[in-house]
Amino acid sequence: MARITFPYEGFGDAVIPDENLMAVLAPRTAEIARGGDLEEVKRALREPIGTPRLKDMVGKGNSALILIDDNTRTTPTARLLPLLLEELSSGGISSDRTAILIALGTHRFMSKAEVEAKVGKDLLQKIRVFQHDAHDESKLANLGTTEHGTEVWINRLLLEYDHVIALGHITPHRVAGFSGGAKIVQPGVSGVVTTGQTHWVSALYDGADIMGTIDNPVRREMNAVAKKARLSFIMNVVLDREERIYRCVCGDPEKAHVAGCEASREIYGIPFSEYADIVVTDTFPADSELWQAAKGIYAGDLPLKQGGILVTVTPCPEGVAQGHPELSEIGYLPFQQVKDMVDRGEFDDLTMAAHIVHVGRIIRDKGKGIIVCPGIERSTSEKLGFIFAETPQEGIDRALSMAGPGAKIIVLKNGGDILPLYSPK
Structure with a gap:
């Protein structure tokens, strides 16, 4: 079993069976200039x-x-x-x-x-x-x-x-x-x-x-x-x-x-050689609210198979979106639905419409999204379009039950920054 840690106090670790885990991807640590950065x-x-x-x-x-x-x-x-x-x-x-x-x-x-x-x-x-x-x-x-x-x-x-x-x-x-x-x-x-x-x-x-x-x-x-x-x-x-x-x-x-x-x-830019049934990502360092934490969702999209499941682990102490509070009521929607609304002039805020599409393409059009987020209550998470989980372990177990026991998993560290790059063997 592989133990996966998260950069957030109180979230707890998670374990993933070795036969399911394909890779743990993380940004590189660099050699810094002599005399300091x-x-x-x-x-x-x-x-x-x-x-x-x-x-x-x-x-x-x-x-x-x-x-x-x-x-x-x-x-x-x-x-x-x-x-x-x-x-x-x-x-x-x-x-x-x-x-x-x-x-x-x-x-x-x-x-x-x-x-x-x-x-x-x-x-x-x-x-x-x-x-x-x-x-x-x-x-x-x-x-x-x-x-x-x-x-x-x-x-x-x-x-x-x-x-x-x-x-x-x-x-x-x-x-x-x-x-x-x-x-x-x-x-x-x-x-x-x-x-x-x-x-x-x-x-x-x-x-x-x-x-x-x-x-x-x-x-x-x-x-x-x-x-x-x-x-x-x-x-x-x-x-x-x-x-x-x-x-x-x-x-x-x-x-x-x-x-x-x-x-x-x-x-x-970190290579991966095979798309995963399940991607588990934190959102560090974009953690203040879901509007920012979506950066981890976008990174998680890149190595995820069509029909896959994305498990997002994030604190979001400021909730969903301080600058766009109506997002909690609208939720994340499929691309075509939002585009039709924009074409009909039903969206005054195109920035929010774009954000809804960016996440909706992943958890509505492409696959499903599970979220572990103490800063957003269950009812709001579900209204947004996520499946709610209390802990990372519950989220991963739920994803495995949905994708099947043989599902392959990729874990992303520093999900708010990382750029997974497909590089087949």
Whole structure:
């Protein structure tokens, strides 16, 4: 029997018969630069991709707006900001000419304590910090449309500074292929209309067609939005399984991002040789609510057979979706049902429609979903479309009873980040 542990206190372990377990997949642990992982960041600032050094791009008396991600992401922002600000200072931009905008997308606002942890207590006393509100039209500016018709609504602050710089991290992503790069503008600091239009594009594709692909229709639209929004420089990191900085890329928002995606695949792209009847996944580090924890579901989809069963183990202390409370009432639905509703104009929130499709394709169209989640009660879980289990062991036993005693199982660790890649023997 193989013992499977989960990164959550109080969940308990589970055992899987050796004859059922095919593989346990986990992101890689990297070799870190001598002198510590920040040495890699300093190197990347000295060697930007596709642009001059940042200090040579800016001028004395210029202003800079730094976009950062929120507390649903594990970017070590408080450690990175001092290096970025030092580079700006070397080019003549002082801290009083610099501001930070937290790219919340459609997520909830962060608390004072969360902002302090993200930015750093000392730095918070020296620099202005704003939080994006995708729903407040008075704080948005319209920049026309992209070539493919996406309406570009972005936070007005981006137009008030000479330089717009993005700080984030790069992991596989169901909507954009990979996070990072232009994604911090769209959806990070965009209006809900823009975000809904780009996200609905991703809903028209299976997860395997988007997740882990560098070039895809959604990423191209995000790049187009970011270009209109004047994003000129990125600092993106790739973290290893231990949350240490493996690679940093700086420079052009598209060229540097491509290099970062390739590095991300080196850590998170893990091969498997045979599809499984049952996939068991945690959602770490995307654990705050089910809207985020769905990242583990998307990863679990990739090695799952048609008609298979996905067992998702996640805490979700904030419940289903703080920014989209109506999701609990609608639930996850089959793709065609949602598409028909969108075509009839029954969905005002295309971002939520896309999210419903992303999960619904897996637990409604493709197979079934079992969830182990103390943060969401049984009745809500079942209304969403899941089979509820109290413990990981109960979830696995239930899946085996449904799939049969000979069912083959793959287990995913760090399900919120991992990218299972089919590689037949």
